[in-house]
Amino acid sequence: MKVYDQLDVERWPKQLVPCDSLVELSLGNCIIAPGRGLACVLRNCKNLEKLHLDMCTGVSDSDIIALVQKAKHLRSISLRVPSDFTLPLLNNITLRLTDESLSAIAQHCSKLESFKISFSDGEFPSLFSFTLQGIINLIQKCPVRELSLDHVCVFNDMGMEALCSAQNLEILELVHCQEVSDEGLILVSQFPSLSVLKLSKCLGVTDDGMRPLVGSHKLELLVVEDCPQVSRRGVHGAATSVSFKQDLSWMY
Structure with missing residues (x-):
């Protein structure tokens, strides 16, 4: 499933989100509100194998943690996240992914083969998101075959x-x-x-x-x-x- 606009998704009733059989999810330029729409999707994809989040503002550590605790078959994760410069411009949404997400991935994703991180704006890199130790911990605990780092200043x-x-x-x-x-x-x-x-x-x-x-x-x-x-x-x-x-x- 690919989603490039969150408006329709936010109207989905929680009980009608069909994602038990979802194996690949690609979300682009979405604003994810806590407990609604896409947040519900992320938390219920137990058979997910591939996840691609491209500039999805509002994704929190709790969303990723809830996902990886259920999705035991994740093989590929790709994250393109807003920079520290971009985030304040987006309706004061301050949620960001941190090492808590990386730690949960390292703990639960025993089949992870591909991991990609990209920050959206190299002129204003993110200094308060993932740390070097968080990335190293994930690589050491998961069987990652492919690692891609784009504008990762740490x-x-x-x-x-x-x-x-x-x-x-x-x-x-x-x-x-x-x-x-x-x-x-x-x-x-x-x-x-x-x-x-x-x-x-x-x-x-x-x-x-x-x-x-x-x-x-x-x-x-x-x-x-x-x-x-x-x-x-x-x-x-x-x-x-x-x-x-x-x-x-x-x-x-």
């Missing part, structure tokens, strides 16, 4: 070090993760199962961080896009297949 070289113990991680994507430097990038060669690395618009990584990967046959695929300090020459031979693009217009 993820840094310490986070990269923690991924050295992520036994199931095969695909890592970092977009606008400016706190990751060469010191963290060189640790990629120590990730047990990683085969695909995607870097986009990361200012802190350079050709020096790529050197341990060159000729190592560690990666099957390396994608580097719009990272100003990484050159085509620097990524040559760093994976079986390499994709390199550089358009720095995003910086100006």
